[in-house]
Amino acid sequence: xxxxxxxxxxxxxxxxxxxxxGGGGGGSSSSTDGGGEQTLTYWASNQGTSLDNDVEVLxxxxxxxxxxxxxxxELEVIPWDSLLNRILAxxxxxxxxxxxxxxxxxxxxxxxxxxxxxxxxxxxEAIGGxxxxxxxxxxxxxxxGETPTSVPLYGLAYALYYNKQMxxxxxxxxxxxxxxxxxxxxxxxxxxxxxxxxMTIAGAxxxxxxxxxxxxxxxxxxxFIDDQGEANFTTPEAVAxxxxxTDLIAGDQQIVNPSAAQNATTNEAVQDFTSGSAAMIxxxxxxxxxxxSNGMDPDQYGVIPIPLLDPLPAGGQAVNSHVAGxxxxxxxxxxxxxxxxxxEFMTSPEEQVTLNDQFGSLPVVTEAQDAPEFSxxxxxxxxxxxxxxxxxxxxxxNESQFETTVGSAIDxxxxxxxxxxxxxxxxxxxxxxxxxxxxxxxx
Amino acid sequence: xxVSAHPRAKTVPPASPSPTDPEERGRRRRSLSPRxxxxxxxxxxxxFELLVHIIPMIAGVYMSTLQLNQFFLRNWLEAPxxxxxxxxxxxxxxxxxxxxxxxxxxxxxxxxxxxxxLSWFFGMLGAVLLQRPFRGRGxxxxxFLIPYALPIYAGVITWKFxxxxxxxxxxxxxxxxxxTDGNTFWLIGDNAFYSIVVVSVWRLWPFAxxxxxxxxxxxPDQIYEAASVDGAGQWKQFRHFTMPMLAPVNLVLFLVLFLxxxxxxxxxxxxxxxxxxxxxxLLSIHIxxxxxxxxxxxxxxxxxxxxxxxxxxxTSVYLVVNRRRGAVDA
Numbered sequence: 151x152x153x154x155x156x157x158x159x160x161x162x163x164x165x166x167x168x169x170x171x172g173g174g175g176g177g178s179s180s181s182t183d184g185g186g187e188q189t190l191t192y193w194a195s196n197q198g199t200s201l202d203n204d205v206e207v208l209x210x211x212x213x214x215x216x217x218x219x220x221x222x223x224e225l226e227v228i229p230w231d232s233l234l235n236r237i238l239a240x241x242x243x244x245x246x247x248x249x250x251x252x253x254x255x256x257x258x259x260x261x262x263x264x265x266x267x268x269x270x271x272x273x274x275e276a277i278g279g280x281x282x283x284x285x286x287x288x289x290x291x292x293x294x295g296e297t298p299t300s301v302p303l304y305g306l307a308y309a310l311y312y313n314k315q316m317x318x319x320x321x322x323x324x325x326x327x328x329x330x331x332x333x334x335x336x337x338x339x340x341x342x343x344x345x346x347x348x349m350t351i352a353g354a355x356x357x358x359x360x361x362x363x364x365x366x367x368x369x370x371x372x373x374f375i376d377d378q379g380e381a382n383f384t385t386p387e388a389v390a391x392x393x394x395x396t397d398l399i400a401g402d403q404q405i406v407n408p409s410a411a412q413n414a415t416t417n418e419a420v421q422d423f424t425s426g427s428a429a430m431i432x433x434x435x436x437x438x439x440x441x442x443s444n445g446m447d448p449d450q451y452g453v454i455p456i457p458l459l460d461p462l463p464a465g466g467q468a469v470n471s472h473v474a475g476x477x478x479x480x481x482x483x484x485x486x487x488x489x490x491x492x493x494e495f496m497t498s499p500e501e502q503v504t505l506n507d508q509f510g511s512l513p514v515v516t517e518a519q520d521a522p523e524f525s526x527x528x529x530x531x532x533x534x535x536x537x538x539x540x541x542x543x544x545x546x547x548n549e550s551q552f553e554t555t556v557g558s559a560i561d562x563x564x565x566x567x568x569x570x571x572x573x574x575x576x577x578x579x580x581x582x583x584x585x586x587x588x589x590x591x592x593x
Numbered sequence: 594x595x596v597s598a599h600p601r602a603k604t605v606p607p608a609s610p611s612p613t614d615p616e617e618r619g620r621r622r623r624s625l626s627p628r629x630x631x632x633x634x635x636x637x638x639x640x641f642e643l644l645v646h647i648i649p650m651i652a653g654v655y656m657s658t659l660q661l662n663q664f665f666l667r668n669w670l671e672a673p674x675x676x677x678x679x680x681x682x683x684x685x686x687x688x689x690x691x692x693x694x695x696x697x698x699x700x701x702x703x704x705x706x707x708x709x710x711l712s713w714f715f716g717m718l719g720a721v722l723l724q725r726p727f728r729g730r731g732x733x734x735x736x737f738l739i740p741y742a743l744p745i746y747a748g749v750i751t752w753k754f755x756x757x758x759x760x761x762x763x764x765x766x767x768x769x770x771x772x773t774d775g776n777t778f779w780l781i782g783d784n785a786f787y788s789i790v791v792v793s794v795w796r797l798w799p800f801a802x803x804x805x806x807x808x809x810x811x812x813p814d815q816i817y818e819a820a821s822v823d824g825a826g827q828w829k830q831f832r833h834f835t836m837p838m839l840a841p842v843n844l845v846l847f848l849v850l851f852l853x854x855x856x857x858x859x860x861x862x863x864x865x866x867x868x869x870x871x872x873x874x875l876l877s878i879h880i881x882x883x884x885x886x887x888x889x890x891x892x893x894x895x896x897x898x899x900x901x902x903x904x905x906x907x908t909s910v911y912l913v914v915n916r917r918r919g920a921v922d923a
Contacts (some may be wrong), residue, residue: 262663414866565781
């Protein structure tokens with residue numbers, strides 16, 4: 151009797167083990183239940199002021215989509231610090247969503263994994279044709295010469311925001327026209343005793359630091375990575391570009407509160423701006439929604455393109471933003487028809503107007519650009535930046551390694567500067583040399 | 594609780610009567626010998642241990658011989674094998690990667706030693722002070738256990754807010770006490786090392802306290818009474834009675850605390866997220882940054898294997914040395 155019980159227990163235990171490790175395996179989780187009911191899983195990125203805000207904005211649109219097509223969309227909003235990790239995990243395990251948002255700078259790196267569905271001519275036809283998208287937005291969808299694996303969804307650009315009251319109080323009547331004007335204005339306003347600073351930055355965010363390295367790099371004529379993926383972090387121009395950013399917080403021209411070196415997200419820097427402790431902030435245009443949710447009225451701040459160096463150094467380009475934005479991708483193994491229908495829906499002019507209006511971003515389809523919701527003069531600034539002075543980050547597979555290695559190195563330099571150590575060209579060069587070696591080790 | 598022989602040692606179950614009934618004899622021959630029962634009971638645990646620990650470890654060791662980056666994520670078994678190349682990069686002291694790894698190792702060693710010694714010290718202090726019962730002892734004991742019982746994210750994120758330079762409680766307190774000007778950075782720069790030590794000790798000392806309280810309870814009171822009759826003071830009693838009798842507990846406690854703190858990922862990750870200052874760059878988060886942030890999982894696996902080897906060596910040496918010293922097996 152005891153033997154039978156023990157035997158049964160052993161069998162039950164091994165069965166439990168076997169079934170628990172079964173599961174999973176390739177393909178996504180879209181399914182077709184009885185009665186033609188289809189479900190799509192959608193991973194959205196955090197575009198709103200909070201994860202809940204994203205759900206509030208997206209859910210009505212997803213319900214609308216379900217009414218039109220009968221396809222249910224299961225939404226999950228993922229914060230930026232874990233989005234890339236989740237995507238990598240999904241790629242390796244095969245437990246992936248059907249459709250997802252990606253940062254457009256990741257397009258080429260993710261394309262290299264081969265886990266995403268390429269948008270060939272047929273796919274583009276299914277979503278309304280390639281011509282409906284803006285040219286600049288299309289430039290950030292994948293490596294050149296290869297079929298793109300993502301399509302643009304929201305457009306974003308960097309701009310400089312300044313607090314009108316703080317400028318007026320300091321006697322500054324005109325917004326800065328050149329980068330030197332920015333520093334001068336910052337120095338006039340900065341008063342550490344009164345906890346008043348010219349500017350704030352997200353000094354512990356490697357993505358922000360990497361973006362500014364790229365933008366200032368273009369102005370100095372430095373190419374951190376060329377189109378072949380060769381890294382050149384230690385050229386004098388690259389060092390000068392990094393120095394332009396680190397000088398904000400270190401050294402004599404300091405106009406940023408050293409504490410800003412602790413800001414790990416743009417939202418923390420936004421707090422400095424909206425609380426009145428910093429007069430300027432350089433950020434992507436979706437911060438306007440964060441300003442509003444922190445109680446700052448649109449009349450209280452002004453928006454201008456980030457002023458350029460004047461005169462531009464030899465070999466420099468007039469670039470004050472990268473082509474920022476969010477793209478949409480479909481995982482291989484998803485239900486292609488349903489997923490393409492969803493992508494078409496999200497990139498249709500009506501949805502582009504609704505979503506971009508609420509998120510404060512820019513539409514990526516030409517038809518939506520003229521909608522009355524986008525007649526705000528601020529938006530004219532962003533459109534102008536995207537159209538004229540924005541450059542796309544190199545669309546190569548190791549672009550994301552560039553962001554992480556250079557971005558982290560710059561964060562360390564900012565922390566050095568904040569704690570009072572000098573950040574000289576020699577130190578920047580050493581840090582960039584280390585970052586370049588790390589990038590090389592990345593295979 | 595007196596240290597005595599096993600309570601059931603004196604009562605041996607009576608021998609079963611020899612079977613006379615042929616049917617019963619047959620049944621007894623067919624029933625399982627008691628020899629197999631322990632193995633069967635342990636079997637599910639072994640299976641899960643294999644699945645959850647051993648097999649992934651072996652996969653990790655295999656991964657460390659591959660050049661595994663984003664191109665092969667989807668089919669990592671097809672990634673090109675590069676033998677020991679990842680290890681060579683990891684230990685190359687002239688290269689940035691190897692240099693950073695060694696520095697991270699030294700930081701982690703310093704952190705683990707500081708954390709273990711301080712945790713043990715506070716745990717010992719607490720255990721000795723609370724040895725004799727007094728009114729409210731139960732309440733004090735409960736208070737002491739709170740940091741260990743708190744969910745780790747809640748505890749450490751609170752410390753993160755407190756350690757902020759401008760708005761944090763630590764700086765306000767130090768400024769009002771006149772100790773500093775209230776402008777010290779605790780989350781970036783060199784002070785970050787002290788921050789992680791403080792947070793780690795705050796979390797771990799209640800565990801040391803618990804283990805030592807349990808250990809102290811096994812020391813019979815008669816020993817202390819006899820000692821004080823012979824004229825031994827508090828300190829002598831502690832040195833010559835408490836410490837030697839706690840040796841088995843201390844042996845295990847030090848080892849466990851060291852392994853936990855050496856592997857600590859939660860504290861630096863919650864305090865610093867992905868921008869870890871070099872002074873607080875613990876090995877586990879250093880390896881994480883080197884794999885997930887640069888998409889080079891082969892290199893990260895190689896570093897993890899090196900970490901595993903180091904800890905195995907430390908553990909073996911520690912146990913062998915202590916066995917030779919004649920420490921009593923608990």
